[in-house]
Amino acid sequence: MASGEETFQAYLRRQGLKTTRQRTAIAREFLSSHRHITAEGLHRSVSRKNPAIGLVTVYRTLKLLAQAGVAKERRFGANESCYEPAAAGGHHDHMICKICGKIFEFENVKIEGLQDRVAAEHGFLIQDHKLELYGVCRGCRKVKPGARRRK
Amino acid sequence: MASGEETFQAYLRRQGLKTTRQRTAIAREFLSSHRHITAEGLHRSVSRKNPAIGLVTVYRTLKLLAQAGVAKERRFGANESCYEPAAAGGHHDHMICKICGKIFEFENVKIEGLQDRVAAEHGFLIQDHKLELYGVCRGCRKVKPGARRRK
């Protein structure tokens, strides 16, 4: 089975695009990154080892990674997009804590099954889906007052 | 039971805000509008009868309507936010056709139940949720080729 990096290279070749220093660096950093990284965040990481790489190129490469199926773009309530490596495990959904901003992942086969059924009833062909639960996480439920805000 | 307009008025009064010509006009147009209207779209509608009202005021009023609980803000894959009247019926979810851009609504109590269960397992308190199915609608499935794109 192909690693994310290989899949990406293959995609580039297939599209007649070029494998460059910066694309390789960005892809590698992205794939070894934690989940839900932002373009700006990824740029910060990449810059550590490779200060010459511009934010613009990170944006462009993230888009390519998404097209290659290696990255998934997510847009939670906020203004900016997050990307996550698509490889690991199957599909999963998210719980977002409105207090601390943390994002929790979960997976539920039964829900997916029901989605399929609903879609079928409407003659709708599902290609992708997004389920997000917004609320308060366990940790933050214990802290009563005005509480901390993220960032 | 209070109409959306009444709820909005009440909210304004409660907050020490003022009832103005433009707020009334915008709220009325919004409430009588079709679902999933965009700030720009609403402005276009309002402008028809009231050309002097600025887009800025529409943005501001939509925010107030949301705070009053009369409007719900949604952000589907795209770049711009949609608003929909919150009043009619309970919560519902969306199927978005990637070909024609149409948005279909559905409701499924079983899914909501499962969501609650998952959340409970994680000690998470759900305040809101969002379920979106992306794919191809019945109509577009019949049209094979490159097909039409929205807008």
Added chain:
DNA sequence: ATTATTATTGAAAACGATTTTCATGTTCTT
């Protein structure tokens, strides 16, 4: 009613995230 107070408005400017433009640099093919 009139005035005083405070909120609201529209236009233009500011904003943040993302994209495009463009001149220059790099990769890949032969």
Added chain:
DNA sequence: AAGAACATGAAAATCGTTTTCAATAATAAT
């Protein structure tokens, strides 16, 4: 090595949305 095609970074452009600010309108106090 040479040429063609693509990629890069910086700055400028875009898009949706928010803020600023001077002028105006709504409500409260007189």
